Amino acid sequence: MHGLAIRTRGLVHIYHVEGHDVAALSGVDLDVAAGEVVGLLGPSGSGKSTLMSLVAGILRPSAGKVFVGETELSAAQPRALDSLRATEVGLMLQGADRNLIPHATPDGNVRFAQHKARRAGRSLADPTQILDDLGLAEHADRPLAELTPGELQLAAVAVAVSTRPGLLLCDEPTSQLDHAARDQVLAALAHVNRTYGTTVVLVTHDPDVARVLPRTVTIRDGRIGGEGRSGEEYAVVTADGFLPLLGHVRDRLPPGTLVRVHEVGDHFELRAEEG
C-alpha cells in the first residue's frame, strides 16, 4: 500500500495569452490524504484541468506550492518531475485514445508504458497480471480497433497504473461511455484504489458519478467553492479565513451584502443586513 498524499497551498496559475493574463487558479488550498478517492467537480473553465496539470507536474504554478507525497513539485528540478511522472504519478487524459498507442495491443501499450521505469531498474507487475486485474485478460492481444469504448478506457486505466503509481489522476474518465461501461471504469478505479492503495483524483461532470464518490471538491472561478461528503454539500473555510458561499445562498447574497455572524450555542448563524 503506497498511496501519495496531495497538498496545495495558495496555488495560483496564470496563463499568458497574446499579451493578456488569464487567472485559471487564484489560491487553492487542497489536502487529499494518501489512499483517498476524490472527485473534482465544477463548471467548464473553472480550473479543474489546470489543477490536475499542476498536481501532475506538467505545469508549474505561478505562485503557491504543490506537494505530492514528500516532493514539492513547485521547487523540483525538471529531471525529478520527469521521474515522478514516469513512476509515481499516473495521468489519464480525457479520451482513451490520447492515452494509447493506436497500433499496439493493450498488452503492447502496457509494456510500452512500463519501459522507462523498467530501464530505471524498478520491478513492475507483469502486464498480463495488470490487464487481468482490470478484466481485460481476453482482450490483451486484440487490436485496439476491435475494442469497445469501455474496453479502451479500461486499457487506458491499465496503462496509467502500469508502474503502480501512488497517485492516479483521471480527467473525465467516464465521459462518452454508456452506463454499463461507466460503472465498469468506476469499478476498475475503485479496485486500483483498494488493492494498491493508490490515491485517485478524477474530474467529472456526471452527477451520478459524483454521487457515488466518498468525497468531492468543487472548483469555482479558480478556487475551492465547496466540498461534498456522500452527497451532502459543505462550504470550506480557506487557509486565510474566507468562507465561499454555496450556489443558492450566493444568489441571495449579492456582492457587497453586509452579513453578521452570530454564535448561537454550538453553531453559527449568518444574518444579512436589510436594505
Ligand SMILES: Nc1ncnc2c1ncn2[C@@H]1O[C@H](COP(=O)(O)OP(=O)(O)OP(=O)(O)O)[C@@H](O)[C@H]1O
Ligand atoms: N493553455 C491555456 N492557455 C490559455 N488559457 C487557458 C489554457 N488552458 C486553460 N485556460 C483558461 O484557464 C481557465 C481554466 O481552464 P481549465 O481548462 O483549467 O478549466 P476546466 O474546469 O478544466 O474546464 P473544462 O471542464 O471545460 O475542461 C479558463 O478560463 C480557460 O479558458
